[in-house]
Amino acid sequence: MEGRRISASPRPCSGRRILAKKRACTNGFVNTVKKLQRREISSKRDRAFSMSNAQERFRNMRLMEEYDTHDPKGHCSVVLPFLMKRTKVIEIVAARDIVFALAHSGVCAAFSRETNQRICFLNVSPDEVIRSLFYNKNNDSLITVSVYASDNFSSLKCRSTRIEYIRRGKPDAGFALFESESLKWPGFVEFDDVNGKVLTYSAQDSVYKVFDLKNYTMLYSISDKHVQEIKISPGIMLLIFNRASSHVPLKILSIEDGTVLKAFNHLLHRNKKVDFIEQFNEKLLVKQENENLQILDVRNAELMEVSRTEFMTPSAFIFLYENQLFLTFRNRTVAVWNFRGELVTSFEDHCYGILTELDSS
Template identity: 65%
Template structure:
């Protein structure tokens, strides 16, 4: 099972599904009050959405991109909207910034001809974009991070930023992970076998963790869970204070012998542990009490999203989504929210900052084409949909780029989705590298 977490870990061998899930985990925890929906009801906020215009990441003439594979069209893998700027990253590694107000491309964030951008992170603390890239000069083997203020990008100056974590060797299996909730960055240098925790606001080093036995680290609000290699009968675990690195608790969790561990996940004081063909165990770390959920009720999902403010979690299995509480009870089944992609392509999912609304690229009943569906997380009710047959805005009717055919085509193959809460706009990307903007 892929490693899903709130923070964003960038590892050179990360699978596509784990990468996009981490993107969703970051986006769903945004707490900036300025990005709240300003409508009187969720139904009103998401009614009458239509295509407003399109942008394109592709420019075969740009002098900034020299690598041959970067000069080909590729699908949009990631979208971020911040203020008037929209950032789109393609699967091949081209990162473009657009001005939403002027509907123009501002610049590419590939600042050298041999740079391949692997991921983006919006640092709300200091209003900057962090790019994580690999370069041809070292055969694309090491991750390098760079931060650039939004104001410089808006002026078309992507090279006005500076490099981060230059002291660290982030060659595989090294990684960098951005934790939005705790405002921390976790790096792992394979050369020194050292984990380091940094302050996200100013990138200063807070502390180091040197322990060659660590198999995996998972981050939760205020704490880090260290997972060690299992023995025949148990798995050793350790919980650290994320601010100081102080060990808060060290314990062993008993396992069924000769059974694979499907996952270990942490949510505050709760630990979720599931082994193959066994019940889900919800462990209260403080009291050591264990609640079990039958394996017939809780099937091992492909991915999780933890809703920390609501004390709930979402599970994804094929095209289905379910909402659970930490008493092991199924809270929500959705009326009309079946994902278009069976491989849990979760870059097509967005959860708002209030954690009460989910927006996804979904299947349509009796229609091969996809739609963008909006649902209430607590009730499962459908509160909005953008489908190929929906009506268009008067402005779009007179624009061939946003006409009926264009709107249907824009929903053919949505590969990335982002909801700009401040503007009440949905931004999608497609398989050819184009960006589409939807609003009411």
């Protein structure tokens, strides 16, 4: 599972790296329904039992409770007009008996599952716009990532608040995180729940830092202006450097202490742009424009290729670590691949979210 990255931006409420963006759904829904109907009414054995079993399974599903993050009377003496407007909910985080809902405006509210009442708003400053939430199960706290009008919404500020304090209605009892870091755009902070780490990038001095998610202690830093991107996988980090004419330098580091485990160059076709470089455990996926997909095993340098006619550059990836598979999204097709370059299955006529980065270069 990849980390959650939030980037700084001078634009309020729009610079956050959105993970899912709805595409317009025309008749795809109708096609999917028709397929399901054909499947359910087919003459195959036990189909009637499966249909009745599904009906029983979902018979008791009903709306239990509704929560509203909008407060027409305002709160915290809000000074930003757009915080007063009703906007869609972009994040929902559940932590024990509390549900947090973050609206697109930047207002975040906490609700009690026991009383079904709103406990408090997490905006502790009148000019605070909350951009993202992260529940840190290591110390039972909620991390909020915010920007402020007083700073022209240009730099990220992180705050950690114990769930117990929020339960008592005291969201201002938290403390600031990473105060020494300059997280102005294009800087970012990325929370990696799998490895229990936080990655920050200060664009001002081109320094990446890795912190322990348990106690926020800085573990090590990476200072190299030639690093173009960092990809995080379980136990390791992949450093992608600025490409040369015929290759791209790569390094694989231990996520625990930053030790270089392997450094190598991956050969590229000259004068062709790199569509993507992705890391999945020991597998490296490299795709260039109008070229085959390359799957490299970094342990033994074994290389396999998938024809460009079979594997076309997708719009987004999802790695399934437990199943050792990955999903690709392209147009209206979702495909499932293994790391031998074989297509396992595909689904068509689905409407899905596309991973986008509003503030990426």
